Amino acid sequence: TLLLGAEQAGIRLSYGxxxxxxQLCRCQKISGVVxxxxxxxxxxxxxxxxQTCINIPMTEVILDV
Incomplete structure (x- = not known):
């Protein structure tokens, strides 16, 4: 998921x-497909x-976190 990928890269995102x-992991996807x-x-x-916890990237994705 986007959340797990961010954590593996050392990026802390909100989650519950x-x-x-x-819904605590909800953020704006600026571009890309998930x-x-x-x-x-x-x-x-x-x-x-x-929601970053239940979406996986299908293309390069830009998030506003």
Whole structure:
């Protein structure tokens, strides 16, 4: 997930439950495409709110954290 990748890179992001329930990891995706691992849904390429604990990058992704 984006959250795990950030942690492995030494970047601390906000999080809570790590299951997509609490919404504490929500941030703005500036660009790129992510896939929700719970629903399988792909995001658009533009700006939108995502949860880092349940999304994986499908392209290069820029987040506003």
């Amino acid at each position: 439950c790590r299951q997509g329930i609490c 896939k929700n691992i719970q629903t399988g849904k792909l995001s658009s390429h533009g700006v939108e709110s995502i």
